[in-house]
Amino acid sequence: MSADVRRAPHTRAVPRVRRVPRVLSIAGSDPSGGAGIQADLKSIAAVGGYGMSAITALTAQNTRGVRGVHVPPSAFLAEQLDAVADDITVDAVKIGMLANAEVIGVVAGWLRRIEPPIVVLDPVMVATSGDRLLDADAEAALRDLLPLADLITPNLLELAVLAGAERASTWPDAIAQAEAVSSATGARVLAKGGHLDGADAPDALVHAASGTVVSFGGARIATTATHGTGCSLSSAIATLQAELGDWEAAVGEARRWLRESLRHGASLEVGGGHGPVSHFAGLWSRGGVRTAPTPDEIESEWWAGIADVRAAIDDLPFIRGLADGTLAREPFLGYLAQDALYLRDYARVLAEASRLAPDAAGQAFWANSAHGSLVGELELHADWLAGAHGPGAGDGEGPIDGGRTGTHGTSVDGPAASAASVADPLHAAATFAAEPDAATTAYLDHLLATAARGDYAVLAAAVLPCFWIYVDLGERLAAGEFGAQALDPGHPYASWLATYSDPAFAHATREAIGLVTRLAADATPERRAAMHRAFRISSEHERAFFAAPLALH
Numbered sequence: 001m002s003a004d005v006r007r008a009p010h011t012r013a014v015p016r017v018r019r020v021p022r023v024l025s026i027a028g029s030d031p032s033g034g035a036g037i038q039a040d041l042k043s044i045a046a047v048g049g050y051g052m053s054a055i056t057a058l059t060a061q062n063t064r065g066v067r068g069v070h071v072p073p074s075a076f077l078a079e080q081l082d083a084v085a086d087d088i089t090v091d092a093v094k095i096g097m098l099a100n101a102e103v104i105g106v107v108a109g110w111l112r113r114i115e116p117p118i119v120v121l122d123p124v125m126v127a128t129s130g131d132r133l134l135d136a137d138a139e140a141a142l143r144d145l146l147p148l149a150d151l152i153t154p155n156l157l158e159l160a161v162l163a164g165a166e167r168a169s170t171w172p173d174a175i176a177q178a179e180a181v182s183s184a185t186g187a188r189v190l191a192k193g194g195h196l197d198g199a200d201a202p203d204a205l206v207h208a209a210s211g212t213v214v215s216f217g218g219a220r221i222a223t224t225a226t227h228g229t230g231c232s233l234s235s236a237i238a239t240l241q242a243e244l245g246d247w248e249a250a251v252g253e254a255r256r257w258l259r260e261s262l263r264h265g266a267s268l269e270v271g272g273g274h275g276p277v278s279h280f281a282g283l284w285s286r287g288g289v290r291t292a293p294t295p296d297e298i299e300s301e302w303w304a305g306i307a308d309v310r311a312a313i314d315d316l317p318f319i320r321g322l323a324d325g326t327l328a329r330e331p332f333l334g335y336l337a338q339d340a341l342y343l344r345d346y347a348r349v350l351a352e353a354s355r356l357a358p359d360a361a362g363q364a365f366w367a368n369s370a371h372g373s374l375v376g377e378l379e380l381h382a383d384w385l386a387g388a389h390g391p392g393a394g395d396g397e398g399p400i401d402g403g404r405t406g407t408h409g410t411s412v413d414g415p416a417a418s419a420a421s422v423a424d425p426l427h428a429a430a431t432f433a434a435e436p437d438a439a440t441t442a443y444l445d446h447l448l449a450t451a452a453r454g455d456y457a458v459l460a461a462a463v464l465p466c467f468w469i470y471v472d473l474g475e476r477l478a479a480g481e482f483g484a485q486a487l488d489p490g491h492p493y494a495s496w497l498a499t500y501s502d503p504a505f506a507h508a509t510r511e512a513i514g515l516v517t518r519l520a521a522d523a524t525p526e527r528r529a530a531m532h533r534a535f536r537i538s539s540e541h542e543r544a545f546f547a548a549p550l551a552l553h
């Protein structure tokens with residue numbers, strides 16, 4: 001190799017690290033999908049890039065071999081390249097099959113003009129099947145292209161051609177040839193050991209300028225699905241280099257990905273010859289292939305999914321009596337006594353959700369809700385249970401100040417205005433004097449067991465109905481959906497009903513819905529199903545809880 005092919009000092013832009021790199025493959029087409037641009041686009045996507053392709057040549061091939069090659073006019077390749085570069089920032093280029101010297105000339109001219117920040121050149125010459133993919137008289141032109149690359153990825157045969165030597169018979173010989181090519185071109189060279197005999201399939205990243213040789217070992221994977229491994233590896237490296245900005249890290253990760261894909265290639269059952277690797281095997285097994293619902297879709301689906309429970313709650317004599325004011329004081333106070341017991345442990349469950357929350361926003365939200373349940377809500381219960389409100393209490397029965405705090409987990413932003421405090425031992429004794437009935441016990445057992453299992457997302461879903469069902473009831477009561485009596489200031493439970501439609505509680509409920517549905521959208525299908533189950537069970541407990549007072553009295 002002559003000294004004049006040594007690469008000029010690097011003047012192009014330093015590669016920028018980019019989360020989803022835009023990677024252009026300049027390569028030939030393989031209609032069987034295992035090599036060429038088809039493999040490149042799959043590989044780029046599989047390792048996290050946005051793939052583009054300018055097609056140099058069309059092949060008619062399958063896993064058994066190449067039947068024909070058609071090279072379109074090189075001017076049309078130039079048009080493809082310009083169309084991309086005129087519009088899109090190209091973060092990395094991978095070059096594969098170039099077919100002939102004319103095509104190489106077009107690509108070389110374009111590279112000189114555009115100066116993409118990363119160029120990985122896979123010097124494709126002969127397919128594994130033995131078919132030529134580069135005219136024999138184009139090898140000199142290809143050598144001249146090498147200095148325009150940052151990384152060259154030859155297999156053993158291609159390395160020997162580039163080094164002007166016999167095919168290396170040992171791995172140290174291959175590394176020596178790679179050093180010679182790197183030294184002559186200024187580019188890094190990845191010597192690939194896929195075609196070695198023996199139990200190992202090593203690769204080595206050689207950089208003569210810095211005198212480094214980084215070896216990558218690995219046992220040979222027993223498979224015949226090796227069609228397109230070179231194409232796939234080089235595209236993955238180009239993409240990962242654009243993302244990571246570190247050649248050693250990019251090669252290491254690309255190799256790990258390729259080896260995973262090699263292990264699963266045979267299971268695709270493509271063709272009777274050398275089949276392709278399974279480019280997305282890792283993604284499929286780790287991430288699944290089904291779409292995930294959006295938070296909005298989950299909200300509608302979960303709400304519609306408890307339509308039967310909500311309708312049953314609406315029809316309960318307790319709710320009807322509460323709405324039109326005909327509910328007797330005794331079952332109402334019985335309900336409040338149970339609700340006080342419920343809220344005391346519900347606050348503990350909310351505190352546990354706060355402890356489990358992975359982020360400060362969730363932590364603060366649930367802690368605030370736990371505080372609201374105890375300080376705001378329970379103190380209103382304490383008032384009622386101490387006889388300060390309601391029919392026969394002689395207080396005018398209008399809404400009380402404490403009504404600004406919401407029901408079930410509403411945040412409060414100031415000291416409770418209510419006179420009775422659960423912090424006061426006398427009031428606490430009265431507030432929590434009742435024995436929990438079956439409905440309260442069952443609901444709390446469900447919530448406390450869910451909290452004990454320690455799955456934050458499932459716990460968040462389990463506490464949600466207590467927000468959501470109450471706020472919905474409150475809004476519809478306030479809108480007169482259950483009759484105009486609920487709007488009458490003289491209604492015997494007016495102060496209580498006011499808590500149902502408290503705007504602060506409505507706001508907290510929106511936050512809780514958003515938080516839970518976002519968790520569900522991000523969850524695996526199995527976890528989302530567990531969340532949904534917990535949500536549904538809590539909703540059913542809500543119905544039983546509202547049914548209990550009149551079932552007992």
Ligand SMILES: Nc1ncnc2c1ncn2[C@@H]1O[C@H](COP(=O)(O)OP(=O)(O)O)[C@@H](O)[C@H]1O
Binds near residue numbers: 156201228
């Ligand atoms: N059976 C195998 N087991 C493990 N790695 C392999 C195997 N065959 C090829 N590779 C790897 O695939 C990549 C492509 O190598 P190679 O087959 O030598 O190149 P090409 O596909 O260009 O002929 C290299 O990283 C090589 O180590």
Ligand SMILES: Cc1ncc(COP(=O)(O)OP(=O)(O)O)c(N)n1
Binds near residue numbers: 027129
């Ligand atoms: C269109 C096209 N380009 C390149 C190759 C060679 O692919 P490669 O990754 O070198 O793998 P093998 O198939 O040769 O193992 C090709 N076949 N077709």
